[in-house]
Amino acid sequence: MSTAAAGHHDHDDHGPAKGWTRWLWTTNHKDIGTLYLLFSLVMFFIGGGMALIIRAELFQPGLQLVDPLFFNSMTTMHALVMIFGVVMPAFVGLANWMIPMMIGGPDMALPRLNNWSFWIMPFAFLLLLSTLFMEGGGPAGGWTLYAPLSLQGGDSFAFVIFSIHFMGISSVMGSINIVATIFNMRAPGMTLMQMPLFVWTWLITAYLLIAVIPVLAGAVTMLLTDRFFGTSFFNAAGGGDPVMYQHIFWFFGHPEVYILILPAFGIISSIIPTFARKPLFGYASMVYATASIAFLSFIVWAHHMFTVGMPLAGEMFFMFATMMISVPTGVKVFNWIATMWRGSMTFETPMLFAIGFLVMFTIGGLSGLMLAITPADIQYHDTYFVVAHFHYVLVPGAIYSIMAATYYWMPKWTGNMYDEKWGKIHFWVSTVFLNVLFFPMHFVGLAGMPRRIPDYNLQFADWNAVATIGAFGFGFSQLIFVYVIYKCIKGGEKATDEVWEGADGLEWTVPSPAPYHTFEKPPAQYS
């Protein structure tokens, strides 16, 4: 089937095909990048809608709206959609758009594989979301799918597993493509240590994905066979151990956390130097810090499991290893601040989001340091304090970096400047509501509110009401984002090729909007 499509495209060197089938058969990295980004935007609103259902139920004590089982399936789905359907595809989309242009390559190394990687995603998510309408409802055992609870659900569980397999296959194919692109498509003469940091962080992320997504696939396959084919991997009666599932899951899960944040580090490392008009401080140490974070992510997984009953030596090891992660992460934060130091800063929307990232990601990082202290973690574990922590690193972390990247590179994609006024309004409204939403979660968590509960004691009522107001404010303020994107695609002030005064990098040497094919002849400056 692909021969015909490829044959068609091989002559089509001068521009995109006409009609909607352009998007179905495209092998162009910019088209596929756009598809990924739009897909992620749609999923962002689906996952966000689920979050609003959760927050609406938690607005006041007592159960008003939903059955607890449906509530559980909302928390489960919200996480799966946001992680696998929003953050990961958005990063892959940005990689598709930017990596070839940043390294002076004509396209991704494997364009047809690229097309497949994308088109698997919508099917995977249709499958996942359809389980909500099947008998027995969607998965309700938490996104971690801990056995034996996850095995109690209905037969729709099989579809959940298959959809995770599809997402995994898509991610692994996408990652292989990115690694091949970075190694084989760089402009002649560009060494690895001359690559922009976004490329570096993606290279490391891609390796993490290739290494751990198959482990997740293995774990969920075991769930599948335990549920339907009578194996006992996680059933004590047959000689298995439910805790083994947690070990295998978090062996995937912790590197996954860094998969969700390393590309963000790359984006921030591109944006801050531009708006400080000063080169990135400590480029080499940034690369080494990223690599050490990736390495450490493989040896800290059990810090998610301090209450399962590990031997003392194990708890000690995982506590120390986890604390160590704050060293390279700290180096990154210090480097960014040193980049800003004695720069000549302006604060356009991308810079605002980058600074928002820096401040709030650091808050999330510091609460992460608190969570690393095992005796204290035993109090924090599975409370809203943890919810506050990971939302601080994921929303103003991963999501803000994606928004920053969108504002930063959108003029290059569309050829038009976005509306700066509305961009800034988007930032400020989001940031205020985001903190109203997530900061009180620290309080209720410390005061004793467990996570994943649909109803609670009156002592938590005030802060939950505040958080819910923040959630609706944050959710609806994202419509501004959609408006700004729409307006920018439609028109606006024409962008220059360089777009930003302090911008540095190959992507700013091509015209705006970036032509359908760029760097068919490699740039010369590296040879």
Next chain:
Amino acid sequence: MKSSPHMFLVGKLATLSIAMFAFGYVVMPPLYNVICDITGLNGRTNSAAVAAPDGSVISDRTITVEFVSVINSSAAWSFKPVVQTMEVVPGKTYTTNYIAKNLSSGPAVGQAVPSVAPSSAAKYFNKIECFCFTKQEFAGRAEKEMPLIFFVEPDLPRSIDTITLSYTYFNTGEDPENLSDS
């Protein structure tokens, strides 16, 4: 594209991902069990009989062994240790019993799963004979007294003064007659 320069790299990366799947699916479960056997990580004790100690090394102290029973929700049983605690000298061999009764009218198959707390004591607790080594078949409403012969190794760390041995009784669901649901 077939003969492109990428294929070697892609092949390596694809092999890596397949190897990681195999690591997760094929290697990790047995590896985990081996690690647990060596370290007592999850409090699991030996699942096959060990030889009785030769009696040459007897500890000079006495520890307490507690016997606990848990009935999994899948099983309509009553299940209790005959004695709740024993004073045990590490190095000597002891015998005790658990009594299990199938409370349902049809036949059923049960499996007892042992677990030791603290988990660091697991590797010092050895069973010479145990009803947990095999599945137990019960006729409807049948009752059995099932033996456990064990010893605690004399080099048990001094910091441990009490060992709790728990058995959880599961219904394996293997008898279709009894378990076919209406």
Next chain:
Amino acid sequence: MSLTSRLSLLAVLSLGSFAARADINMPVGVTPISRDVYGLHMLIFYICCVIGVAVFGVMFYSMFKHRKSKGAVAADFHESTLVEIVWTAVPLFILIAMAIPAAKTLIAMEDTSDAEVTVKITGYQWKWHYEYLDSGIEFYSNLNAEHNAARQVGSGIDVSQFDNYLKDVDNPLVLPVGKKVRFLHTSADVIHSWWVPDLAVKKDAIPGFINENWALIEEPGTYRGKCTELCGRDHGFMPVVVKALPAEEYDAWVAENTQAEEAMIADSGDGASAAVAAVDDDREWAMDELVAIGEGVYAQQCASCHQADGAGIEGAFPAITGSAIATGDHAAHIDIVYSGKAGSAMAAFADRLSNSDMAAVLTYQRNALGNAVGDTIQPSAIKALR
């Protein structure tokens, strides 16, 4: 730098009031370990605050001073080995300073030796079962029945009238003050986690495995906690309540309940023919009597899955209303409740309900919730099974 110092003053002031507020901070608790944990928590929190103030102070200072609109001209430096080594090494020292007290507390937490009382805690969907190994006392602990009624979707009951909404149970765990208590944690179905913040005790209850930890409560009082591992539909509705009594009162409680326990054993019909309860099982019960008791048992044991109105949840929990089993012949109906259904969430209630309670709930199911079979299941029929 005056801005930074003003900020830090503000931070210190607000921190002072933060530490004192129980509704937004971790409780200090009533055990030596919980106090240690609270100390660690506040120490690492203050360290994080200092780091935060320093890092953000420098950043905001730079943002105000080094902006283009103020005519700042960009410098061109982009590395400094010395600075980079310093900011790698300093955090490392802070971490080591932090790790030492943390490790000490951790070692103390794991030392369960020399316990005077041992309680086995078993998690069920969705209740706790407590068994005192020393005295043999055992009981289930369910969510307070009024709270349970109020928390149903659309119950129309104002939950703010309850003092400890969702934090109160029918039978609290009673523990002595001043004695080291060892907890053994396990589960009969899925993974649960038993948590009492004031005791700084949280441990997963894992089916087939046993975990342990301990507490030494220093002040009498009632301490409330929750299940903290997602365990299914009613995960939010299985609270933990610990009532800590002075040693003498605790001993009296144990003595009183050990006798009650013996009477209970007689009730289950194990040959104690003299006991009144056993005689009671043999008589013919009236339908009204069974339905009245059965309604309470149903609300406590069945309603969380099969729903208060018996409608169940499609695909997950079958309906009782109109069910072939609940309206069919006695043997099958008794069997599914008595023996459970393997491989599903339906538990075996043989060891959880007395003869009369099981007969009552069965009769209730047949004659309420929209069913009207019109017959009774007698306690004697359950007794005959044992």
